[in-house]
Amino acid sequence: MTRPLRKLYVALFLGVLSLLLLWSLRGVLSYQAPNQFSVLDGNLATNFESHYDKQFPIKQLGTNVWAALDYVLFNEGRPGVVIGQHDWLYSAEEFNPVADGRQHQRDNLALIRGVREQLAQRNVRLLLAIVPAKARLYPEYLGDQRISSQRADLYQRFHREVRNADIAAPDLLASLQAEKSRGQLFLRTDTHWTPLGADLVARQLSETVNRSLALNGEPQAFVTEATQQQPLLGDLTSFLPLAPLFERLLPEPDQLQQYQTRAADQAGGADALFADSDIPVALVGTSYSANPNWNFAGALRQHLQRDLSNHAEDGQGPIVPMLKYLQSDEFADAPPQLLIWEFPERYLPMASDLDDFDPDWIAELKNDSRQQRLATTASRCPPYP
Template identity: 30%
Template sequence: MSFRSLPLAAGLLVAGTGLATAQDASAYDCRGLATADELPVLEGQDGFFYRLNLNMRTYHPLSTAAAETVGTLSRVLAERGTQLIYVPVPTKSLAMPGKLPDAAANYGYDEDLAQTGYAAFLSELDAAGVAAIDTVAAMRALPEDRAPFIGLDFHWTPAGARAVAGAIADRIDETPALDDMPTTEIDMTSTGTKPMDSALRRHIQSFCRESLPLPRTERFETTEVGGDAGGGGIFAADSAGPPIALVGTSMSDEGTFNFEDSLSVETQAQVANYSITGGNQFGGITSFLLSGAFRETAPRVLVWENPIYNNLGGFGERPLRELIAAAGASCEPLETANPAPRVLTADLPAERFTPETYLGVDTGSANGRRAELSFTTEDGLTGDATIQRSERVGPTRWFYEYARPLWRDDYTQVRVELDQPAEDGATLSTCTVKGPQT
C-alpha cells in the first residue's frame, strides 16, 4: 500500500523515536504539538512550522475530469478576450523542504514523491490547455535570506508573493495575444517591517513553554506614476476595465502579503482585486464572474490564485460548471411567470432543454444566496437541484445549473424558489456554451 492511501493516523503510528527527537530538539520547548487533536503541527528548523494535515501530503488531488473542466473555463474566457492564469500556491514543504526536520520522513513525507505529484498536477492542467504557474520553481529561486513562507504562519511572505507575481508577468510576456495589454508605470517602495497577527502562531504557542516571536512582514507603498490606459486606480476593485483581475484567497486578499501590489509592479498593469479571505477555492472567482463588473468589462487577464491543497473537484462539478456559464453562456429567455414573490416558473421547450443546456436564473437584483430548482414532467416526476452561496461570497443576481446531471427528455416545466423576492425583470432562460463541455 502506498502512502497516498494511508490516512494521517497511520503516518502517526510510525513516528516512534523520531517524534520524541523532534520534541526534545524544540527551540521553544514545545510539547505534544505534532499529536494535537486539532491542527497538528511539526516544528522544523530555524523557527519554521509545518501543518501536518496539509504540508506532509505528497500529492494533491486533481482529476483529469476536473482539469479538463477548468480547461473549458479557460477556453470560454479566451473566447471573450480574457486569458486565465491559474496560480496553485504550493505547500510550505514543497517550497521550503530544507527547513523540514528529519522527523518529516516518519510522517510519510518524501520530497521526491511530493515533487513528482506536483509535476503531475501541473501536467494535468497543461494537457487541458490551462496556463498554470510553476510556483515552486519561482519560490525556490529566491535567495536563502528571502523565505517564501512565514515561519509561524501558513501564508506566503511578500518575497514569496512577489516571486510568483514575477512568474505571472513572464507568462503574460510570453503570450502573444496580450502584447497590446495596457500598461501603467508603477513604483513600489518598502516602508519597513511590521508585526502581524497569526492564528497559527497562537495555536502553536499553546503547546510551547517558551515565547514564540511575533511574525514580521515587510510592508510597501505603491505609486502609480503614469501609463497608456484609462480605467480606475490599481486599488479599486470597482474600476472600469482593469487589464488584470485577481481572484483568490487570503493569500491575495490580505494586504500584509502584498500580492496584489507585487502583481501590479511586476506586470506594470492595473490590478483589480476580487479575492475573498475564507472563500476557499471558488469564493473569489465565483463572486467576480457572477458580478456586473465582469459582465460590463471583462479583464484581459484573470489571475486565479488557489492553494494547491484546495481541491478543484472537492465540491463536484457544479461550481466549475456555473463558472463556465457565467464566463460565456448565450442565454435565451423563457416566458417566465412570478406566481409568488420568491418563485419563478416557466415551461421548458423540448428543443431548447438538452443535456448541454444551462438553466439560467436572473433574479433582477444582486440580493440572493439561494436558488432551489425543480424540473417536472407531465406525469409529476421531479428532479431537484439547489445552488447555495456562502456568506463569504455574498449575494448574487445570477445562478446557473448545468442540465446533464439531472437531465430527462420529458421535463416540461421548471420552478425556482429564491431566498429573496424576485425583482422587476427577473427571468429564467436556457443558456448554451459553444464547444465541447469537457
C-alpha cells in the same frame, strides 16, 4: 516516549482531570434556576450553560496545560498544524490525505477547464498561478514529518493536467526554489508567503504574460514602497492554545516588512485611485492575493505595468471566488483581457462548498470541460508554452 515519561503524563492527566471535575461540581451545585422557565424552549439549558461558564475559569488553565504538554512532550498542536524544526509551522492540509480526494481532484480539474472555456467565450486569457505548498518549498524544516502519498506529487500532477488542457501555468516552484537564497519566501509561523515570495511570483507571471500577450493600454509605472515592519504571530499559532499561561512557549513571531504599491504619478495614500481607467487584468484567488500584508496585487501591478481588479477572497478557497466572479456584473459588462487565477496546490483534492451556485450551471461547466478535453485530444493540440 520512555515508560516513566508515559506514566508521568498519565498521572498529570488524571490529576488535572480530578481538579477539573471538582471545580465543575462546584459550578453545578451553585446553580439556581430562574423563577420562570420552560424546559421545552431550551432557555433553561442556555441559562445553565451561561452560569457554568462563569463559574469555570479553570477551563482556560486546562486548555493551556494540555496544549503545553502536547507541545513540549509530543511536539504536537491542535489538529490543523504540523510542527517542524526551528519553530517552523505548516498547515496540516499540505500533509494529510483527503477522503475521496481523487474524485474531488477530478471535479476541480473539470471546473478549471470549464472556467477556461467560459473565459474563452469572452476572449479572456487565463493564467493559472499554482502556488506550491510551503512544505514543498521548505522541506528542510520538516524533521520526521512526512507528506501523505496522495499529496507527495500533487504539484507535478496538477501541472501536468493543466498543461495537457492547454492552460498557461508557469512553474512557480522552480522559480521560488532558485531564489531561496535571496531571503525568506514563506512565513515561518503562517500559511502564506512573504512579500518577497509574492513579488517573485508576480515577476514570473508577468514575464510569462509578456512573452505571449500584449496587454491593452499604455504601460503605467507603479512604485512599491516599504511602509512598516512589525511582528506577526502567524495564523498557524492559533492551533497552539498556549496563551496566556504559556505564551513564552510559542514560536518567535515572524518579522513582517510591509509594502504598498501606488501609481508613480500619484501623491500616494492607501485609498488613492489608480489613474488608468482601462483595466485589462483581473485577479482571482485566495488570501494569498486578498490579504494586503503580502502585497501580491501590488507586485503584479508593478511588474505588469498595468492596473488590475482584485476579486480574491479570504477563507473561501480558489474555486468559489472564481465562480462568483464569472457570475458578477463586472465580468458580464467589462470582461478583462487577462485573468490571473491564484490557486494553492493543496486545494486541488479538496471539496468546495458550492451550495450557493446553481447545480445545473456547475454541471454545465464540467460538461463543457469534458467536451473540450475530447476535442483537444482528438486534435492532438500541443501543451501551452
